[in-house]
Amino acid sequence: MKDSIFVKTGYDPETVVQDGNRFLLANGYLGIRGTVEEADSSALPAVNLAGLYDRYENRWREPVNAPMGLFAKLILNDRPMAIGETEPASHTLSIDFRQGVFSRETDFGAVVLYSERIASLMAPHLLAAKLSLHFRERGEAVLTTGISTDLWDLNGPHLNDYRYRTGETLLCESVTGELRIPVAVAQTASADFPAVETFRVTDKGVFRDLRFSVSEGETVTVSIFSAVYTGQDVPSPAESAAVLCNRAKASGYSLCLQAHTGAWDEVWKRCGVDLDGDASAALALTASQYYLNSIAPRHAGNLSIPARGLSGQTYKGAVFWDSEIFLFPMFVYTQPEIAASLLRYRIETLPGARKKAREYGYRGAFYAWESQEGGAEGCTDFNVVDVFTHRPVRTYFRDKQIHISGDIAYALWEYWRITGDPALLLEGGAEVILECARFYLSRANLHLDSDLIDFADVIGPDEYHERVTNNAFTNRIIRYCWENALRLPEIFSEEPERFSKLLDRLDYHADWSRLKNAVERLSNPRVRNGVTEQFQGYFDLEDASLETVRTRLCDPREYWGGDHGVAGSTQIIKQADVITLIALFPEDFTDEAVAANWAYYEPRTEHGSSLSACMYALTACRIGRQDLAWKHFVNTASIDLNGGGKQWAGEIYIGGTHPAANGGAWMIAALGFAGLSVRDGTIVLRPHLPKEITKLCFPIELRGRRFQVTVTHETHSIEEI
Numbered sequence: 001m002k003d004s005i006f007v008k009t010g011y012d013p014e015t016v017v018q019d020g021n022r023f024l025l026a027n028g029y030l031g032i033r034g035t036v037e038e039a040d041s042s043a044l045p046a047v048n049l050a051g052l053y054d055r056y057e058n059r060w061r062e063p064v065n066a067p068m069g070l071f072a073k074l075i076l077n078d079r080p081m082a083i084g085e086t087e088p089a090s091h092t093l094s095i096d097f098r099q100g101v102f103s104r105e106t107d108f109g110a111v112v113l114y115s116e117r118i119a120s121l122m123a124p125h126l127l128a129a130k131l132s133l134h135f136r137e138r139g140e141a142v143l144t145t146g147i148s149t150d151l152w153d154l155n156g157p158h159l160n161d162y163r164y165r166t167g168e169t170l171l172c173e174s175v176t177g178e179l180r181i182p183v184a185v186a187q188t189a190s191a192d193f194p195a196v197e198t199f200r201v202t203d204k205g206v207f208r209d210l211r212f213s214v215s216e217g218e219t220v221t222v223s224i225f226s227a228v229y230t231g232q233d234v235p236s237p238a239e240s241a242a243v244l245c246n247r248a249k250a251s252g253y254s255l256c257l258q259a260h261t262g263a264w265d266e267v268w269k270r271c272g273v274d275l276d277g278d279a280s281a282a283l284a285l286t287a288s289q290y291y292l293n294s295i296a297p298r299h300a301g302n303l304s305i306p307a308r309g310l311s312g313q314t315y316k317g318a319v320f321w322d323s324e325i326f327l328f329p330m331f332v333y334t335q336p337e338i339a340a341s342l343l344r345y346r347i348e349t350l351p352g353a354r355k356k357a358r359e360y361g362y363r364g365a366f367y368a369w370e371s372q373e374g375g376a377e378g379c380t381d382f383n384v385v386d387v388f389t390h391r392p393v394r395t396y397f398r399d400k401q402i403h404i405s406g407d408i409a410y411a412l413w414e415y416w417r418i419t420g421d422p423a424l425l426l427e428g429g430a431e432v433i434l435e436c437a438r439f440y441l442s443r444a445n446l447h448l449d450s451d452l453i454d455f456a457d458v459i460g461p462d463e464y465h466e467r468v469t470n471n472a473f474t475n476r477i478i479r480y481c482w483e484n485a486l487r488l489p490e491i492f493s494e495e496p497e498r499f500s501k502l503l504d505r506l507d508y509h510a511d512w513s514r515l516k517n518a519v520e521r522l523s524n525p526r527v528r529n530g531v532t533e534q535f536q537g538y539f540d541l542e543d544a545s546l547e548t549v550r551t552r553l554c555d556p557r558e559y560w561g562g563d564h565g566v567a568g569s570t571q572i573i574k575q576a577d578v579i580t581l582i583a584l585f586p587e588d589f590t591d592e593a594v595a596a597n598w599a600y601y602e603p604r605t606e607h608g609s610s611l612s613a614c615m616y617a618l619t620a621c622r623i624g625r626q627d628l629a630w631k632h633f634v635n636t637a638s639i640d641l642n643g644g645g646k647q648w649a650g651e652i653y654i655g656g657t658h659p660a661a662n663g664g665a666w667m668i669a670a671l672g673f674a675g676l677s678v679r680d681g682t683i684v685l686r687p688h689l690p691k692e693i694t695k696l697c698f699p700i701e702l703r704g705r706r707f708q709v710t711v712t713h714e715t716h717s718i719e720e721i
């Protein structure tokens, strides 16, 4: 791992939101946005909690942000030394991706403020910071530190009944509005200088003021520790938070930092990709790997990852198919226990999927399109707000994007295929596959004039075309789900009775006998000149160019999909659809077919989703067109560093980090450029290194053994390490 530090100089209020994302620190349990210590809610600071949701009034349910326990603000000789209030002479933010450390240095003239902070990877409830103040002016200083409740919420407030405690350890206790789940934050600080300490409780939190005299040239340092626990974690969150805070204070900042960076070293050892040749692409890939690894639920074992990670409340903190199709591959090849966690989340939320299927009048498991705790569906019927009328638009992602169940079944099968470990399938995964297969049986449409089974009224990965029939991707993922359901007896070959008991328990025998027949009758897509039709009738839509469709927009934030969207009646698609099908099922397509589909669909793709480019890059590699892949790789890998991706869907803010693109960047490097795959338990490399890369080197973990993959233009190797 080479260069791993990203620095941004200068203060620009316009980039505060984006900086919050790209300087994000996270550890799977929480994510703390990259805002300065003194930020108020206008800068969108947040300590975003994984897996804790709340509904305020009748608004969208979204994840809860905890009070910010690393708040700090300096007043010198009655003047605030604070971004947004005082113009700095210089201001630098930086993040070391390798170590997971955020720092800022601001020169206010009279004082230079340096701080660094961590979201401990070793102790995931802990945040720690060190603040150094170098005074160029003598006088009286007041440094306020504490727990700020001036929170950023998209649809909040979510925390109620604040109770505070002052003293050596500050405490802020509250409960969520909907389910009354306690959330507690503790804070403690240790200063290396004498000061008069007083405490304050205001409508913005609980604070300690340190008053001290400073002389010119003096530097003082304070370490701050904060801990967050909720009622989902422990029985007494306040007590646990206080204990952890005090333990961290007793160890000191340096030891906390050491433990944290040690934990990050281990992560990089297991998955860090070294890319030689193009330094900026290498940094982007490192950043991308950092963002994804920082939100991995290492502490849980049964959690998944929201579509915007832990960067805020956008996308309702919900888990999408992104987890199984885009995030899962990096984890299954490098840290399989995290891949297992993503899938265990689905296994444990099967009751939620059954409930959703019942609600729609189906049987089996229809997983939430936007899954929250317990598999609850977070997606509403009106997921976009029209920019012209300001009215909610009826969208059908929730009801029609049925490929979600098949995506989950696909990843469960992949886990077994790649790791060779049947444990997940034996412990609930098989039941998920069977229930997904059953959902599709009950959702199938019969042709009146033929024997074929159709899937009508669906949405494929391309969300701009709603309510279509026989989306090629959807039908293929359903076929695979049915086929794998039928293969489950292989997994239970040593305990066939266990499998028949499972069928008994699920009252599955009638459905079991229908599966084979269903596979045989499932409609196949139309293929024209080697190009697979995305859905029935797609080729008949207006073949307008992307530029033409763009000129039809009346507002840059206008939603392209749905009934009135500019894309719906044309062949312009939001994101890779048939191309995703090819990436997931490469053996279905000849190289010529891949090339034909790529050439057809790429110019018709808006890449309006960050999930799109990586699928194009992967399939371009497959046909030896790494020249075409490169642009999509760079876009995918650098999306969070550059602040790319759409920020709005109609009037809804959808910004944040992009875990799916982060996972996609690893996929392009490892599965595309290095051509890594596993066939019958054996690692295969079919490299397609672009000219911009001279060497690619990365570790993988397979079936309990660790290997180093090295690819250059001349040679490639897999060595056990």
Ligand code: BGC
Pocket: 307, 315, 320, 321, 322, 461, 463, 574, 575, 608, 609, 610, 611, 660
């Ligand atoms: C994409 C979906 C994706 C979701 C979350 C949407 O814009 O169309 O495919 O799952 O974002 O990343």
